[in-house]
Amino acid sequence: MKTFARQKRKATPTRPGGQEAGFDHASVISSLLEAVVVVSPRRGIRVANPAALELLELDARHLDLGGGLAGVLSLTDAEGSPLAPGSYPDRMVTRTGRSVSGMVVGYLLPNGRRLHLKCNAVLVNGSDDDDPTIAVSIRDITEKHASWRRLAYAAHHDLMTGLLNRTAALTRLQTALADRQEVDGTPRSLAIMFIDLDHMKRVNDTLGHADGDRALIAVARRLHSLIAPPGFVGRLGGDEFVAVVDTDDPDEVEWISRAIHERLAEPVDVRGQGFVISASVGLVRMPADDDRPAAQIIRDADEAMYAAKASGGGRTVDFDDLGRGEIRSIGA
Numbered sequence: 110m111k112t113f114a115r116q117k118r119k120a121t122p123t124r125p126g127g128q129e130a131g132f133d134h135a136s137v138i139s140s141l142l143e144a145v146v147v148v149s150p151r152r153g154i155r156v157a158n159p160a161a162l163e164l165l166e167l168d169a170r171h172l173d174l175g176g177g178l179a180g181v182l183s184l185t186d187a188e189g190s191p192l193a194p195g196s197y198p199d200r201m202v203t204r205t206g207r208s209v210s211g212m213v214v215g216y217l218l219p220n221g222r223r224l225h226l227k228c229n230a231v232l233v234n235g236s237d238d239d240d241p242t243i244a245v246s247i248r249d250i251t252e253k254h255a256s257w258r259r260l261a262y263a264a265h266h267d268l269m270t271g272l273l274n275r276t277a278a279l280t281r282l283q284t285a286l287a288d289r290q291e292v293d294g295t296p297r298s299l300a301i302m303f304i305d306l307d308h309m310k311r312v313n314d315t316l317g318h319a320d321g322d323r324a325l326i327a328v329a330r331r332l333h334s335l336i337a338p339p340g341f342v343g344r345l346g347g348d349e350f351v352a353v354v355d356t357d358d359p360d361e362v363e364w365i366s367r368a369i370h371e372r373l374a375e376p377v378d379v380r381g382q383g384f385v386i387s388a389s390v391g392l393v394r395m396p397a398d399d400d401r402p403a404a405q406i407i408r409d410a411d412e413a414m415y416a417a418k419a420s421g422g423g424r425t426v427d428f429d430d431l432g433r434g435e436i437r438s439i440g441a
Contacts, residue, residue, distance in 0.1 A: 144247040146178070147233065148199045151240045153180045164226075164249055166218050177203075178245065185215035187225065187254070198230035199243040208232070213250070225254035267344040269322060270329035278343025278351050283403045285339070285353055286395070296397035299355060300362040303391040303410035304332065304369070306348035307422035312386065316379055324377045328386055331372045335365055351407070359394070366390065366425040387423035389414050394429060 135156050138145050144161035146154050153175045157167060171181050178184070179194040186192055194200060198209045209230040216224045227250045233242040265277040273281060282301070289297040306328065313321035325348065332342045332350060340355045354365055369390060376383030391413030393406050401409070409428045417426040 138244075144249075146245050146247070148177050148243045148245060149240045150177045150199075150203060151175055153177060155242070161247060164224075164247065165216065166220075177243075183217060185217075187213045187215060189215055189223075198228045198245055202230045202232050202243050203241050206232070213254070223251075224249060225251045270326055270344050272329050272333060272350070273341060273343035275343065275345045278341070278345065279403060279407070281341055281343070282351070282353055282406070285355065286403060286406075289355075289397075297355060298357045298397055299353060299395040300365075301393045301395065301406050301410050302352040302354070302366070302369075302425070303393075303407065303414040304350040304352060305389050305414050305418065306350075307387045307389055307418065309348040309386070312384055316382075316384070320379045324379050324384055324386060327377045327379075328373065331375075332369065335368050335372065351410070362392070362394065366392065370423060370425070389418035389422045390425035391415070391417060392425050392427045394427070 138147065138156055139158045141158055142160060144164045145156075145158050146161050147156035148154055154167075154172050157165075157172065162168065165182065167181070177194075177199045178197045179192075179200065182197075184192045184197060186196075192214065195204060198212050198214075201207075201209050201212075209228065212228045212230075214226050214228060216226055218224060227248045228245055230243055230245045233244050265273060267274045272278075285299060289299060306325075309321065309325070312324055316324065329342070329344065329350070332352060336342050336352050336354060340353050342350060342352045344350050352365075352369075354362055356362060369388065373386055373388055376385050391410040393410045393413065395401070395406065413426045413428040413431055416431055417424050420426070
């Protein structure tokens with residue numbers, strides 16, 4: 110019996126006309142609903158599917174310009190700071206040889222609208238290729254990112270005044286105490302002011318709570334305008350606030366104290382009526398060698414504030430003066 114040896118031959122896709130061809134990636138990418146671009150460092154964006162062209166507002170003029178994504182797109186980090194070219198997702202893949210997953214970037218459209226995008230990037234061909242090819246998928250998460258930011262803002266801010274809320278302010282104070290180091294390693298001094306508005310019940314009874322809240326918002330804005338970063342103002346609750354001043358200059362602390370009382374002495378206009386809202390302020394100075402914890406500082410400032418209120422309000426009392434049996438009005 111004659112046997113026939115059958116030689117196996119690997120089947121290869123062909124293009125029309127019988128020419129052998131590799132898998133048609135472009136057709137598959139074009140059919141995807143998610144935005145996908147194929148990039149190489151030399152040629153820039155080689156392929157962009159319709160979803161990518163629409164999302165990024167690109168056209169054929171933007172293809173094959175060279176320089177990878179950085180040659181075509183101006184990306185920022187999630188907070189809006191420009192990305193260095195080496196931090197673009199395609200460059201990170203070529204630089205590290207590892208895929209990029211879930212990278213959030215900002216992108217400013219030609220019409221001025223800012224998008225937030227989530228990018229995944231993967232190496233398509235070998236990393237030893239002279240011009241490696243990177244596939245980047247892009248998803249528009251602008252609305253989701255805005256929701257995240259709103260939730261984060263609400264978690265750390267008093268929604269009526271826009272100031273830091275109690276939890277965030279006390280956390281920020283703890284951080285300021287732990288990190289108060291100059292570049293040369295010398296600790297900085299801080300001043301903490303516990304601010305309680307005088308006679309707010311009378312204001313609420315006269316105006317009603319809705320208009321009383323408007324007056325409170327006006328006061329919060331005035332306080333915020335007086336404290337320069339990295340100092341801050343927070344609302345502890347009700348009509349109580351805390352201000353942290355980052356300075357080594359005792360004269361600046363007293364200037365701010367005077368400015369608080371002077372600004373509050375300016376009438377707050379609510380529905381055509383002017384109301385003057387004074388404040389009792391307790392001051393705690395934190396020299397470089399003072400290691401009191403945040404909770405103790407707030408208690409000491411609160412004690413000084415009550416001394417100011419007991420003396421008639423509308424003034425600042427330094428906690429150090431209480432320890433000496435003195436009550437000296439500062440900046441009132």
